[in-house]
Amino acid sequence: MKKLLALAIALSFLIDGCGxxxxxxxxxxxxxxxxxxxxxxxxQILVVPNVLHEDISNKKLDELIKLAQEKGGAYYSFEIGKYVDLQVGTHVIVYWDGSQLDSNPPQRGLDKVDIISK
Structure with missing residues (x-):
């Protein structure tokens, strides 16, 4: 009986994991x-890691792109209207599938975004 119960439990974990x-x-x-x-x-949003709000304020677009190139930033693309809460200065975690276009900064598709703070 114990073996049957153990087998049933193991099978339920296997089925759950496959789903x-x-x-x-x-x-x-x-x-x-x-x-x-x-x-x-x-x-497209341009996300730059390891910067403070003071690092980006009063900068022109070409300066922000250079900062992104230096800090490992990237462009993330998504459909218009999908993430309406995003704005310049928002602290985020962005997720993508690992593929990117070879550009500097790279261009990636946005799969998910978590807003940390605005």
């Missing part, structure tokens, strides 16, 4: 320093 999709998303924490709307119904 869950494994996600291997990369992530980056940083501050949104730019938001732009592209012509094809896509928005």
């Amino acid at each position: 869950q999709e494994a996600t291997n998303l990369e992530h980056q924490e940083g501050i949104i320093v730019d938001i732009k709307e592209l012509s094809d119904g896509i928005n």
